[in-house]
Amino acid sequence: MTHKTKGIVIKTINYGETSIITAVYTELFGLQSYIVKGVRQATKKSAGKQMYFQPSAILEMEVYHNELKNLQFIKEYKWGYLYGKVLFDVVRTAIAQFMIELFQHAVKQPEANPELFYLLEGSLLEADKGGNAAVANLPLYFMLHLATESGFELHGNFSRQTPVLDLKEGAYTGLEPIHPDYISGPLAEAISQIQRIQLYNELENIKLNRQSRRQLLESLLVYLSYHLTGFQKPKSLPVLQELLD
Known part of the structure; x- marks a missing residue:
């Protein structure tokens, strides 16, 4: 089952060759860690995706959530707000x-x-x-x-x-x-x-x-x-x- 929630990126680290683990403070679930696969691949499809997971990024996400797990997964994500001056x-x-x-x-x-x-x-x-x-x-x-x-x-x-x-x-x-x-x-x-x-x-x-x-x-x-x-x-x-x- 998936849930739609807003989230604010707190911290992101590299994971494996092409993935990241990102700590996001979400509106629905509080602080959660998500694994996002493939965003560091050198392909057109992955180009620019790491920008979504810079600290302070505000996102709208559709996530899988299992309270028994420490690592969750993001199904979809997009900008919740695009900064005009902060950057x-x-x-x-x-x-x-x-x-x-x-x-x-x-x-x-x-x-x-x-x-x-x-x-x-x-x-x-x-x-x-x-x-x-x-x-x-x-x-x-x-x-x-x-x-x-x-x-x-x-x-x-x-x-x-x-x-x-x-x-x-x-x-x-x-x-x-x-x-x-x-x-x-x-x-x-x-x-x-x-x-x-x-x-x-x-x-x-x-x-x-x-x-x-x-x-x-x-x-x-x-x-x-x-x-x-x-x-x-x-x-x-x-x-x-x-x-x-």
Whole structure:
């Protein structure tokens, strides 16, 4: 029996002489591994097919699914969305790569979670279509909402009574903790503002300079590291920090 589902390519590796194994986060089944045969053959029929399985590609697929198997098969696939800017704008490319890598570190189980799928899909679409000011803040939005959908959202809000964000506890507090993993003042307030945003275009209202944005990226990675087992900093982070204004 086959199922039609949208999917977002997370990672692809070569398999054998002509095939690939691709990890795809699907709308219906969550994270799944698929073997795709023959796409690396040097034939006219196979020409260009590997492009479908580059990380961040959004696909519409018809798949075979057997819950007892670790490797599934794709019957048919086509583009679910064709990027206009992500493939040609280095900043947007770096943001998409960062979000995919972050998602890969955070989501490792196959359980379906449509809200996680919609978060990743929506964020990738915003990286492609959004205005520059909104896109610059997109990684911060994605990190906060990835935490929320993974079950460990920040507690509380920035206020005069709670001006400190304890990254270890994941909560706003009135006192600085004894450990060094916290932020306060305007940085903590910015995180609180981004956390409340519901529409991507509202991100353009968050005014951050280059240094503040870099500090917040580092701080949220510390926060994620406390709550995700075996979490590692994305290798794409230095490139992203260098490119973001």
